[in-house]
Amino acid sequence: MFRRLFGRGQDAPRSEEEARAEEQQVEQSLAKSRQGMFGRITQMFATDEPITDELWDELEEALIQGDVGIETTLYLVNRTKDRVNRNNIKKAREAREMLKAEMVSVFQEYADREPVVARPFVILVVGVNGSGKTTLIAKLAHRYKRFGKSVILAAADTFRAAATEQLETWAERAGVPIISRGQGADAGAVVYDAVNAAIERNVDVLIIDTAGRLHAKFNLMRELEKLRNVIRRRIPDGPHEVLLVIDATTGQNGVLQAKAFLEAVDVTDVVVTKMDGTAKGGIAFAISQDIERPIRYLGTGEKIGDLALFDAESFVDALFAEK
């Protein structure tokens, strides 16, 4: 179903067709998860058998194995059980929609913020190394460009060797300009140049890549604070979006690592990458609960078009899709 016409940075699908294509992408990226625990849950709730205590135990086990996390699992099982009892539901098949509704509600706890209108719209991308930041930036550049927005990138990961070159390659592929100073340069200086360039060239969207490999937490905080201050010197309400990137394949441990960023910077949204690479898509629930921010996008593959806006209902439907 077509639900969102206007995204915060004006990056939402423009038609039913585009929205449907994105839903299909999400569905495909969850194929492994459906073959794993979620397929088992679908089967458990696909019968006219009576609901038993064993069914609830099995559900609990499957959700935990699917990386939903213990707390969220218990919440889901208890809420669904209550609802089933209240409504006097007897057959497993009839309980399924109630389980799905509770799953959707987990994500909706952190609802979308009000749209922000700004130009340049500044997006800061943060996350542990290898989580998929640079790839996400390429996907976002491609996406905004497709929607008629002008984009400029800032290569502010000056820490890792070849990070700038990697972003340059993507920028070329996406057909957008990039501001860089190479490895070892001051990241603040890169951002300073990029903000000025974005303003002077009247660009719609500025997307900033950052280093994930800053060893000590203190360094991480200091660096991100510095970048934020550089942005605010010329754009006082920026950055308008701070995206925390989390790799779905790293499981609970990845969520724990990502939490360090919440102390370093005002994260507005989460992006879950590599959904296609895990059989434990339940990690999205754990992420939503632990990070306490809305999930904005899903990375569904390695290609530049493999990005979808996150929609709680489509996501849960896709986990339960019978195919």
Ligand SMILES: Nc1nc2c(ncn2[C@@H]2O[C@H](COP(=O)(O)OP(=O)(O)OP(=O)(O)O)[C@@H](O)[C@H]2O)c(=O)[nH]1
């Ligand atoms: N399958 C899959 N692979 C992805 C996705 N997003 C990123 N990757 C891969 O993950 C790897 C790391 O991606 P990068 O974008 O370089 O990650 P990064 O966070 O910028 O890493 P650092 O710069 O080292 O901190 C690459 O091999 C990407 O192709 C995704 O949605 N699906």
Ligand SMILES: [Mg+2]
């Ligand atoms: Mg990178």
